[in-house]
Amino acid sequence: MRSYGQYCSIARALDVVGDRWTLLIVRELLLQDACRFTDLKNGLPGIAPNLLSTRLKELEAAGLITREDAPPPVATVLYRLSEAGLALEPALKALALWGLRFMADERPDDAFRASWLAYAPAWFTTDAEPDAPPAVIQLVASGESAVIELRGGEVQAHPGRATDPDLVLDGSPRAVLGLLNGLIDLETASRLGLSVSGRRELLSRLRPIAQNQPPASDA
Amino acid sequence: MRSYGQYCSIARALDVVGDRWTLLIVRELLLQDACRFTDLKNGLPGIAPNLLSTRLKELEAAGLITREDAPPPVATVLYRLSEAGLALEPALKALALWGLRFMADERPDDAFRASWLAYAPAWFTTDAEPDAPPAVIQLVASGESAVIELRGGEVQAHPGRATDPDLVLDGSPRAVLGLLNGLIDLETASRLGLSVSGRRELLSRLRPIAQNQPPASDA
DNA sequence: CCGGATCCCCAGGGATACTG
DNA sequence: CAGTATCCCTGGGGATCCGG
Numbered sequence: 279m280r281s282y283g284q285y286c287s288i289a290r291a292l293d294v295v296g297d298r299w300t301l302l303i304v305r306e307l308l309l310q311d312a313c314r315f316t317d318l319k320n321g322l323p324g325i326a327p328n329l330l331s332t333r334l335k336e337l338e339a340a341g342l343i344t345r346e347d348a349p350p351p352v353a354t355v356l357y358r359l360s361e362a363g364l365a366l367e368p369a370l371k372a373l374a375l376w377g378l379r380f381m382a383d384e385r386p387d388d389a390f391r392a393s394w395l396a397y398a399p400a401w402f403t404t405d406a407e408p409d410a411p412p413a414v415i416q417l418v419a420s421g422e423s424a425v426i427e428l429r430g431g432e433v434q435a436h437p438g439r440a441t442d443p444d445l446v447l448d449g450s451p452r453a454v455l456g457l458l459n460g461l462i463d464l465e466t467a468s469r470l471g472l473s474v475s476g477r478r479e480l481l482s483r484l485r486p487i488a489q490n491q492p493p494a495s496d497a
Numbered sequence: 498m499r500s501y502g503q504y505c506s507i508a509r510a511l512d513v514v515g516d517r518w519t520l521l522i523v524r525e526l527l528l529q530d531a532c533r534f535t536d537l538k539n540g541l542p543g544i545a546p547n548l549l550s551t552r553l554k555e556l557e558a559a560g561l562i563t564r565e566d567a568p569p570p571v572a573t574v575l576y577r578l579s580e581a582g583l584a585l586e587p588a589l590k591a592l593a594l595w596g597l598r599f600m601a602d603e604r605p606d607d608a609f610r611a612s613w614l615a616y617a618p619a620w621f622t623t624d625a626e627p628d629a630p631p632a633v634i635q636l637v638a639s640g641e642s643a644v645i646e647l648r649g650g651e652v653q654a655h656p657g658r659a660t661d662p663d664l665v666l667d668g669s670p671r672a673v674l675g676l677l678n679g680l681i682d683l684e685t686a687s688r689l690g691l692s693v694s695g696r697r698e699l700l701s702r703l704r705p706i707a708q709n710q711p712p713a714s715d716a
Numbered sequence: 717c718c719g720g721a722t723c724c725c726c727a728g729g730g731a732t733a734c735t736g
Numbered sequence: 737c738a739g740t741a742t743c744c745c746t747g748g749g750g751a752t753c754c755g756g
């Protein structure tokens with residue numbers, strides 16, 4: 279990218295990560311740890327392979343990622359965030375939190391991935407009853423699934439399926455994530471086709487940190 | 498900007514503010530409050546006026562800024578951040594903090610502005626002796642000047658000159674900001690031409706929140 | 717002088733095909 | 737699987753010009 283030519287830390291940061299796709303590549307590496315080229319391509323629907331290739335070289339040159347040869351069985355290259363790349367997490371989180379406000383409207387053709395289903399609750403919800411016993415919530419949306427684990431006051435989440443979840447949420451990405459992020463209430467989510475089965479009371483334990491509700495019912 | 502087409506809050510945030518210059522425009526409005534077109538153009542050295550015009554329209558359409566007619570004496574338009582625009586501050590701060598690591602190297606042709614001199618200490622330093630009496634520090638770099646005020650445990654800063662500062666730092670932007678941000682120590686800053694006059698002990702009161710020092714002397 | 721609009725040119729990005 | 741090569745086209749840089 280062409281430099282902004284400004285002695286300002288924001289401008290210099292954008293000199294490095296301001297290019298198109300760059301921050302999304304960092305997102306993928308942050309959510310998935312070490313990735314092959316194809317994993318990244320898969321997690322970044324819409325990117326052209328030449329662009330991905332170019333960006334990876336730029337990111338390596340800037341010191342944000344490292345290339346390493348994978349162990350023998352799979353002779354391929356793995357990309358991983360360096361310390362400087364990992365240090366972007368707070369900025370990415372802040373941007374993601376701000377971006378929640380744009381998740382309310384539907385865009386049917388948007389791509390969707392399980393890892394994006396997982397990071398939202400992990401980053402933006404807290405356990406309102408930290409001393410309650412552990413619980414497992416299964417999320418399913420658009421064919422992608424993720425698991426939320428409530429344990430010891432922590433909210434963790436990762437892509438995949440749970441064997442015996444206490445609660446299952448299944449619906450459109452907008453319904454599932456909108457509910458978890460506090461953008462819509464349960465009634466609205468149900469109207470959007472959300473299916474809730476299991477211990478519904480667990481929903482009140484999952485507290486979104488954002489207060490982005492449209493001005494409707496105020497407590 | 499072309500949408501990324503991903504149902505992910507980071508991607509949707511970048512759909513709105515991922516374009517070139519957009520976040521820097523937000524920076525200016527965040528640092529300077531209401532701005533005229535010309536103020537923005539001045540605070541964004543290098544931007545083409547048509548680009549600025551285009552971005553302002555896009556930002557208004559996205560609901561991040563508002564246009565308002567200024568009071569009669571100056572019949573002009575003022576641009577101001579909306580609530581959604583102001584909500585970007587945490588993300589911008591996080592990005593600015595991350596970007597500090599790229600401020601160490603010199604690029605002589607970089608533009609520099611007083612408001613950038615001011616935001617760094619205001620955002621990224623704390624008063625190590627919050628109960629000590631108030632103090633005023635004058636910063637001068639590259640013809641731009643800003644004032645830091647230590648008072649009641651708060652560190653505030655704004656462009657301009659103080660009438661009777663307790664301490665004056667004068668030098669290259671890299672020397673002044675590098676010292677304040679903890680990127681370089683006083684000795685290095687002095688070698689870079691930093692002039693320090695007044696109550697030097699105030700420097701130890703100004704504590705950078707970042708620990709970006711190159712691996713040298715560890716306490 | 718302020719607040720843009722217009723024009724031309726080139727670099728950066730998108731899509732697809734192809735190769736080691 | 738992991739990229740590279742190619743082509744096309746849009747978006748941005750730079751200068752100049754116009755209306756109020």
